[in-house]
Amino acid sequence: MANIATREAYGAALAELGEKYQDVVVLDADLSKSTKTSEFKKKFPNRFFNIGISEQDLMGTAAGLATCGKIPFASTFAMFATGRAFEQIRNSIAYPNLNVKIAASHAGITLGEDGASHQAIEDIALMRAVPNMTIVNPADALSTKKAVEAAILHKGPMYIRLGRLGVPEVYKEDMDFRIGKGILLEEGKDVTIIACGFMVHIALEASSMLKEEGISAEVIDMHTIKPLDEEIIINSARKTHAVVTAEEHNIIGGLGGAVAEVLCENYPVPMVRVGIKDVFGQSGKPLELVELYGISAKDVAAAAKKAIAKK
Amino acid sequence: MDNKTLEQLKEKANIIRKDIINMLAEAKSGHPGGSLSAVEILTYLYFKEMNVDPTNPQWPDRDRFVLSKGHGAPVLYAVLAEKGYFSKEELMKLRKTGAMLQGHPDMKGTPGVEMSTGSLGQGLSASNGMALAGKLDNKNYRVYVLVGDGEMQEGQIWEAAMTAAHYKLDNLTAFVDNNGLQIDGTNEDVKNVEPIEDKWKAFGWHVITIDGHDFQQIENAVKEAKETKGKPTAIIAKTVKGKGVSFMENQVDWHGVAPNEEQKEKALKELEVRI
Known part of the structure; x- marks a missing residue:
């Protein structure tokens, strides 16, 4: 079995689960081909919003959608989600405890060639310090899919950390993914x-x-x-x-x-x-x-x- | 607008102004200047325009108002209390430990507050999200947002302005409370925000400039905004910071200082006469 990156599993999971969960909407900041939210866009174009290269606005728009009962997944690279838009996540999403899922890809050094400017190595620390925030970092494709569904069902802000690089399967058969349970x-x-x-x-x-x-x-x-x-x-x-x-x-x-x-x-x-x-x-x-x-x-x-x- | 409606709105505005002065004096901190400048805008929206139900603040089809300039919380609280969202007794607990009314709007704790704001620049993005959700669900509700003129110095406002025009959010109307002042001085001195009209126009908005204290002009502008299709509308409301209290009007020092007991009495006395 070829290695699958968690970002790819994320895009596939969104596209698959979008049918079952009609309140899911997806927002991206001009990186949908990289974060793989483009998979969702293909299937549900009217529920996909490209906010352009403006991560602060991305988070704020997601917050507004959440106040109306939508379950927004806001995606960009981990660096820009937690770095550029930290305060929007803190004040517009976490403080009002809004049901926004920040699914950030290309976390860590395995982003590779783009270098340090794009390699988030402090995103977990930033998100950990924010009250109301749940943080999930799945290991492989299957656990990512499970994490996405768990995120949809979870009420409240969540940070989902995803990687660019393909990773081997850790879970070959079904697994029980419960938020907060190692x-x-x-x-x-x-x-x-x-x-x-x-x-x-x-x-x-x-x-x-x-x-x-x-x-x-x-x-x-x-x-x-x-x-x-x-x-x-x-x-x-x-x-x-x-x-x-x-x-x-x-x-x-x-x-x-x-x-x-x-x-x-x-x-x-x-x-x-x-x-x-x-x-x-x-x-x-x-x-x-x-x-x-x-x-x-x-x-x-x-x-x-x-x-x-x-x- | 008939004369009776106009008089009723003026009466409401007067009550709101007195409540603002009283609550700030009791809190001994807060922002009078930018609250008083926005009184007519909020009074018009809540008492004449918006389809809301104070007994059911989460009614899905309601019109929404977002106070992006969150430090104007006193005017929002006074209007919400007058409208019946919560008791006026709450106003006297503003900013006190354990109180419902926080220094800046908290949507989780206060009925009628649509978005937690206070950190400038963020309310317009949230309003866009609400307007997008309305379009997606084919709902007829409208979204109103009040942006400060100094707040336009935040980059996120322009990110959001671009988004609203891109998605043709004609169910969204932004008011700019153009009182010309911010904490450190005039907009012009601190960082020039002009030409305001041209900026919003360039970002793809329909723009209307009005006297922000004239109910008839506010009504006309909101009507025009509702009739404008395919783009959001920005209503540039020329206002006076501290409006209604002579010694606060156009005084930059009254941005974030509460009146003391003597100043409170003086202000209330002036407000005995309706403006």
């Missing part, structure tokens, strides 16, 4: 690897590498970063006593920060965060950047060993 992908006893989005399949790869060295890793897909599934984190930490987080995001303020907050307050164990180490990215082939910025499976496996050594 998924235990592999059970282990020596270390827990908690990952989100693009890093979930990397975490599974790291787990295989560790297995060869006789280390048993527990792998959790933390597709919802807010509200965070504290129970699955604490339960796993009780079992393994060492935790690694893996995210395609700055190690400040993202999944690693969120998990650290839960562990510090509830069950402190040695912990290592894998992510972008508070630096900007650069142009390059996505997988070369993954190596260069230290978020490859090899890096996650090394972090796991480091966490275990700190026990």
Whole structure:
């Protein structure tokens, strides 16, 4: 099976679910071919609004549509959604708790060649700090489709983080996607690897590498970063006593920060965060950047060993 | 507009002005200047024009009003209370801890408030969304939005202006409260917003300029806006900041300062005589 990017799964899911959910409308800011909302546009042209290259207006228009009972999906790149339009998301969407889904693609360094100006590595941190916001970062095509339907059914603002790069399937059969419920992908006893989005399949790869060295890793897909599934984190930490987080995001303020907050307050164990180490990215082939910025499976496996050594 | 209607609207406007002065004096903070300049616009819309039901604020077919210049909250609150959305007692709790009436409009907490605003530049985009939803659902409701003249310095206003024209939102009417002043001085001194008419025209809007304190002119303009098809209408309302209170009129310092007890009494005395 060819790798599918979560943005592609998003566009396909919108186009498919648009029939069942007539209140869904989709807005884009001149990136519909990249965010794949163009798939929805093809099927439901009257429910698709291109707002042009104006992300602040994109968010505000979505907010207005939501006040009239529509379920707007507002899409652009993660950089422009959470960066350019941060305050519109904060004041026009989150503060009035409006039912807008901000589905942002091209998050993280695996955006690749376009470089640092387009590589959002701080979007999760920005969205986490906003009250009323739910944050979801699906790992593969199937979980993205499930996330889109969960977003439609969820009342309130949601940030859905999507990637440009094709990713292998994590879920081959049906899966139960519930907002706020992490998924235990592999059970282990020596270390827990908690990952989100693009890093979930990397975490599974790291787990295989560790297995060869006789280390048993527990792998959790933390597709919802807010509200965070504290129970699955604490339960796993009780079992393994060492935790690694893996995210395609700055190690400040993202999944690693969120998990650290839960562990510090509830069950402190040695912990290592894998992510972008508070630096900007650069142009390059996505997988070369993954190596260069230290978020490859090899890096996650090394972090796991480091966490275990700190026990 | 017949004389009786005109007198009734003037009477309402006078009540609204007194409520604004009283609530701001009680709150000891807030924005009198830009509230007083918009009294006739909101009074006309809520008491003559808009199809709304204060007993059913979420009625899907209602006309909508968005106060994009959210710091004008006192005039909106006074009008909503006078219209019966909530008790006038609430006005005296404005800006106090735990009160319903926040410093800037909060749609979740206040019946009749259609959009949470306060951070300038955002209300027109939301109004576009409401107008788009109306078109999509084949509803006949209209959307009104009040934009400040200083607020036109926000880039998002022009993003939204372009969107409204692109989608031919003829169910949307924007008023510009053109009182010429903003916090740091005149628009002209701070950052020139003129030529206002040309700007909206260039963005594809039908533009009408009126005296924003003249009910007949407001009515004529709204009628023209409703008859204008295929494009949104901007009504540039020439207004006086602080209108109705002599010592506040055209005074930049009365943008965001509440009257003290003595000033309140003086203002209320002036408002004994209808303007």
